[in-house]
Amino acid sequence: MTAKSWKGLETYLLVAPQTLIFLLFLVLPILMIFLVSFWQFNGYSMVPAFTLDNYTSIFTSSVTVRTFLNTFKYVFLTWFFTLIIGYLVAYFLAFYVKDQRWQIILFLVCTVPFWTSNIIRMISWVPVLGKEGLVNQLLINLGLVQQPVEWLLYSDFAIVLGMVHLYNFFMIAPIFNSLMRIDRNLITAAQDMGASGFQTFKEIILPLSAPGIAIGSIFIVTLVMGEFVTVRMMGGGQSASVGKLIQTQIGSLQYPLAAANAVILLLVTLILVMGILRVVDIRKEL
Amino acid sequence: MQKRSLTFYLLAAFFGLFVLFLYGPMLGIFILSLQGPEGGLTFPMKGFSFYWLGQVFQEQRVGNFVEPFLRSLFLGLVIAFLSIVVSVLAGLAFRSRFRGANAVFYLTISSLIVPSVLISLGIGIVFQVLDLSTDWFSSGLGAHLTWTVPFAFLIMLGIFNRFDPAYEEAAKDLGASDVKTFWEIIFPLILPSLFGIFILGFTLSYDEFTRTSLISGQDNTLPLEIFGMTTNVTSPALYALGTLTTLFSFTMIGIAIFAYGRMARRQQE
Numbered sequence A: 001m002t003a004k005s006w007k008g009l010e011t012y013l014l015v016a017p018q019t020l021i022f023l024l025f026l027v028l029p030i031l032m033i034f035l036v037s038f039w040q041f042n043g044y045s046m047v048p049a050f051t052l053d054n055y056t057s058i059f060t061s062s063v064t065v066r067t068f069l070n071t072f073k074y075v076f077l078t079w080f081f082t083l084i085i086g087y088l089v090a091y092f093l094a095f096y097v098k099d100q101r102w103q104i105i106l107f108l109v110c111t112v113p114f115w116t117s118n119i120i121r122m123i124s125w126v127p128v129l130g131k132e133g134l135v136n137q138l139l140i141n142l143g144l145v146q147q148p149v150e151w152l153l154y155s156d157f158a159i160v161l162g163m164v165h166l167y168n169f170f171m172i173a174p175i176f177n178s179l180m181r182i183d184r185n186l187i188t189a190a191q192d193m194g195a196s197g198f199q200t201f202k203e204i205i206l207p208l209s210a211p212g213i214a215i216g217s218i219f220i221v222t223l224v225m226g227e228f229v230t231v232r233m234m235g236g237g238q239s240a241s242v243g244k245l246i247q248t249q250i251g252s253l254q255y256p257l258a259a260a261n262a263v264i265l266l267l268v269t270l271i272l273v274m275g276i277l278r279v280v281d282i283r284k285e286l
Numbered sequence B: 001m002q003k004r005s006l007t008f009y010l011l012a013a014f015f016g017l018f019v020l021f022l023y024g025p026m027l028g029i030f031i032l033s034l035q036g037p038e039g040g041l042t043f044p045m046k047g048f049s050f051y052w053l054g055q056v057f058q059e060q061r062v063g064n065f066v067e068p069f070l071r072s073l074f075l076g077l078v079i080a081f082l083s084i085v086v087s088v089l090a091g092l093a094f095r096s097r098f099r100g101a102n103a104v105f106y107l108t109i110s111s112l113i114v115p116s117v118l119i120s121l122g123i124g125i126v127f128q129v130l131d132l133s134t135d136w137f138s139s140g141l142g143a144h145l146t147w148t149v150p151f152a153f154l155i156m157l158g159i160f161n162r163f164d165p166a167y168e169e170a171a172k173d174l175g176a177s178d179v180k181t182f183w184e185i186i187f188p189l190i191l192p193s194l195f196g197i198f199i200l201g202f203t204l205s206y207d208e209f210t211r212t213s214l215i216s217g218q219d220n221t222l223p224l225e226i227f228g229m230t231t232n233v234t235s236p237a238l239y240a241l242g243t244l245t246t247l248f249s250f251t252m253i254g255i256a257i258f259a260y261g262r263m264a265r266r267q268q269e
Helices: A003-036 A053-060 A062-096 A100-115 A118-123 A134-141 A156-180 A184-192 A197-225 A229-235 A242-251 A255-279 B006-032 B051-055 B066-093 B101-113 B116-129 B139-161 B166-173 B178-206 B222-230 B237-268
Strands: none
Touching (some): A003 A255, A003 B116, A053 A062, A053 A255, A062 A100, A062 A156, A062 A197, A062 A242, A062 A255, A100 A156, A100 B006, A100 B178, A118 A156, A118 B006, A118 B222, A118 B237, A156 A197, A156 B006, A184 A197, A197 A255, A197 B101, A229 A242, A242 A255, A242 B116, B006 B237, B066 B101, B066 B139, B066 B178, B066 B222, B101 B139, B116 B139, B139 B178, B166 B178, B178 B237, B222 B237
16 A cells, blocks of 8 residues: 555544544434434334325424424524624623733633533522512512512523523624634724724624624524523423424424424524525634 | 723623623522521522532432432543544544545534434434434433534644644654654643543533433433422522532633643643
8 A cells, every 4th residue: 555545544544433423423313303204103103104294284283383483583582682792792802801811811701601501500590580589679679569570580581581691602702703813903004094983893893703793693593493491491381492392292202293393493493504604704714 | 002991891891790690690509509407499598507518418309419420420521531532533634635524524513503402302213213222321422422522623623723743744754653653742732732622521511411301311411310300399409409510510620721721831831
């Protein structure tokens, strides 16, 4: 064997384990979801016989359609609030914290909660938002309300709050990264030429940070699309999302129906991701 | 340096509120877990003791905490180790151009982008069709890898991008084999970063919930156990458990940052 062909083979051997992991635990499972979504369900297990019933039952059920719409609502609201918060935080860190040491420390402060348990982070809202929680105690003591406010916890408000709390890091990190890459000379040049602060932001900073916004948005969309834990814990059983629907269907072993829902969920997610990628070119960022 | 403007103070205030939003609730349950035995789920705090922290380790209504913890610990260590091995190998391969590199890259990234519930459902279906039983160490392990390996891989790409090839070319010119070059030159240089990836992979796995939730089989990992407890535990023991496992995560992150800083500094000297 020549040295060159060994080099080529070596490369493929090196990349094989990682590829194998994703073929086994990502590609194969998704292919199986697709396949099973056309199978039948006989009341207690799935049967490999072709049917379109799973899909027709989704589109004809107003409950399911409403569940999908409800999920989109969570996606949009979470995206909106994480974008605003994430951008302001990243902007502050990138342009207003001049000392590099402090920049790293404050960025780590934003990052650390991401490495802790989501479940615990959600539980921790109970003493704050609950019926006898801190917010209600405060409101009653101030005389602003007579009765405790009920919708603070176990509501759509709580679900969106929980998601913003859990996922803001996914917006902050890519936006911070793209803001840090902006050549500071560009900004100085714009100011020298008489641009106002707002003009500099609109003409230079915003377009150059668009790839970061796009990457953050893709993360938020995909994270919230399949959400069921936050919906379950912060929504308290009343609210519905597609992820939760899938989870319930698996609980009653209706794999084909769950699979059909998953396929539609995946398609919608891919369309949204493609849409984002059409608007913004993120390749330079990778 | 510019004079600090009004914008600075407004943004700084916003940042402060944001940090309060991030850490405030967590701090709340830390405090509430230190109540006396008569304590409840909300403020104000009733008494002060370590009673509830101790309750976590007792076998009682709260459910068992020690075994799921050991499971998550073991799984996290295995996942961290596997993520490093796999991503270092792939990272080495990606230093040269090869056909299919793009495909492997996008395959890896797509694992982060597919909604987690699909991973769980899909692996569940595969195991069902193959008539295998799901367990935290088989299907759970696979699900965790789809979450940790992409992060490890992206970091590895970053590391090798900044890597100066001059050292290893020198080693090769002196006649060292590829394997020897790796262990003697490359490995010591990337070691601090590997340590970072290890802790990162560990904490990601240790706290993972969604991808494992449908396919953990009979025995729960720690996050699943805690989730189960939320529905039927009404004492501060839940907060105590939250406090302990969060402190554990914080400790790991602290060690990682400290050790990374030290090793990076030693290398520069």
